[in-house]
Amino acid sequence: MMVKSLPDRERWIGWVALAWILAAVAVIGGVAAISMAGFIEVARPNSFGRMETVREPNVFIWAIAIGQAVSAAMLAAIFSMINSIYKNSCDQLASVTTSTPDKDPPLLDPDAVNENEVERDWDGKGLKVLSVHRASPLSGLLKEGFILISVNKKPATTELEAAKAVVKGKNIIEFINSDGVRRSYSIGMNPGPLHIQFET
Secondary structure: OEOOOOOOOOOOOOHHHHHHHHHHHHHHHHHHHHHHHHHEEEEEEEOOOOOOEEEEHHHHHHHHHHHHHHHHHHHHHHHHHHHHHHHHHHHHHOOOOOOOOOOOOOOOHHHOOOOOOOOOOOOOEEEEEEOOOOOOEEEEEEEEEEEEEEEEEEOOOOHHHHHOOOOOOOEEEEEEEOOOOOOEEEEEEEOOOOOOEEEO
8 A cells, every 4th residue: 555655744834933033023123113213303383482392203114113013923923824724734634544556555365364353244245436535534545336345344334334433543444446356454544424425
């Protein structure tokens, strides 16, 4: 079975760190700009009609400083959210081992299994696959025309029973392929719907 290599969940952590560093630099630069040029002296008449100099905020400098700080912080926050979504996706992929075999993977020999552990009817009973949705954990393993025989040694009599037999972690999936060859695979899955349409 060819197992796809999982993506690196820490792939974008460096870019996130860089975005927050740039945000911090923007905030520090804004504070420095305001402290140096954030105020101007303007001549204004006082209540006695005499001109005197008063200190007022430089609106242009304040706008630029605050704008760049807020923009940089928002950009860093967006990078962090995207990275969080990416990590969650990686964690979900890690919990489900997907396979897209180019050719048939090694067969688990049923004759090598202790007969006391396994009781099966190999006359071909099972669920015939009509289609497999891409969301299915068995996508790439089961295909149209295959017959699902059992999940974790429990006969696949109905779609519901097959889904109920799934456990978190490694699951033994047994089926007959389109060539009529019986196959058995171990694949990582989580309990839930199989997203497979079977022939009724």
